[in-house]
Amino acid sequence: MEEQFAKLDIRKDENIVYKRTNLLVDRPLSYCPGCGHGTVHRMLMETLEEMGIQGNTIGVSPVGCSVLAYDFLDIDMLGAAHGRAPALATAIKRMWPDHFVFTYQGDGDLAAIGTAETIHACNRGENFTMIFINNGIYGMTGGQMAPTTLPNMRSSTSPYGRDVAIMGHPLKMTELIAQLPGTYYVTRQAVHTPSHVRKTKKALRKAFENQKNNTGISFVEVVSNCNSGWKMTPVQSNKWMEENMFPFFPLGDIKVDGKLVEKKEAVAKE
Numbered sequence: 001m002e003e004q005f006a007k008l009d010i011r012k013d014e015n016i017v018y019k020r021t022n023l024l025v026d027r028p029l030s031y032c033p034g035c036g037h038g039t040v041h042r043m044l045m046e047t048l049e050e051m052g053i054q055g056n057t058i059g060v061s062p063v064g065c066s067v068l069a070y071d072f073l074d075i076d077m078l079g080a081a082h083g084r085a086p087a088l089a090t091a092i093k094r095m096w097p098d099h100f101v102f103t104y105q106g107d108g109d110l111a112a113i114g115t116a117e118t119i120h121a122c123n124r125g126e127n128f129t130m131i132f133i134n135n136g137i138y139g140m141t142g143g144q145m146a147p148t149t150l151p152n153m154r155s156s157t158s159p160y161g162r163d164v165a166i167m168g169h170p171l172k173m174t175e176l177i178a179q180l181p182g183t184y185y186v187t188r189q190a191v192h193t194p195s196h197v198r199k200t201k202k203a204l205r206k207a208f209e210n211q212k213n214n215t216g217i218s219f220v221e222v223v224s225n226c227n228s229g230w231k232m233t234p235v236q237s238n239k240w241m242e243e244n245m246f247p248f249f250p251l252g253d254i255k256v257d258g259k260l261v262e263k264k265e266a267v268a269k270e
């Protein structure tokens with residue numbers, strides 16, 4: 001099988017088994033090789049294209065590694081001040097309720113400086129989609145401790161590991177906002193294997209479908225790697241993520257159709 005694929009010339013159209021979406025701009029991404037952002041971008045654009053809503057969708061990009069998302073996604077995009085994406089998305093959606101609106105934010109933007117905007121938008125039940133990339137660290141600024149940094153996890157500002165007695169506990173933002181009446185769909189996914197990529201795409205589809213019904217916030221967290229900030233190779237970082245991030249931030253639906261999902265996997269372990 002490997003030999004068969006080794007002979008394929010991927011420059012020939014007939015050998016391309018899966019064509020990329022036209023909504024990703026053909027330019028090099030600014031993300032580190034192996035980072036999960038690029039995969040989420042692709043799943044997001046494939047979802048919009050398959051739904052046929054790309055001309056009717058407005059995204060809001062954050063401050064953080066994905067600050068340049070508007071350079072890569074070929075749809076209408078606006079850049080928000082640090083942490084203010086949910087406030088901007090609120091204004092856009094209220095002005096153009098017939099448009100699909102989403103925010104795309106990392107943990108520094110959504111769960112640190114933007115905590116208030118996130119919680120109040122979720123509590124108000126605004127009708128847009130929030131996409132939250134959680135890699136447990138501030139990637140863009142050099143790997144400092146984030147609200148989502150795990151207990152004992154090393155970062156440039158917690159070089160001996162996060163001591164919860166001094167630095168506090170990691171913030172489980174997704175579990176927290178699931179408690180708010182304005183959230184309708186809350187899920188946590190990943191993109192490090194093909195099956196997880198498919199589940200993330202399904203979650204994104206559901207989140208955008210919900211906007212048609214004016215249901216309130218649909219919130220899709222993607223637990224992702226930051227191989228540069230974690231000082232690991234991409235392969236090592238995915239393994240570390242499975243062994244350390246997933247037990248603390250368990251994958252799966254937390255709230256569906258406005259109701260909390262009762263299952264053991266959704267209870268985060270310390």
Ligand code: SF4
Nearest residue numbers: 031032035065139226
């Ligand atoms: S610093 Fe981390 S999150 Fe940012 S692009 Fe690099 S690997 Fe991805």
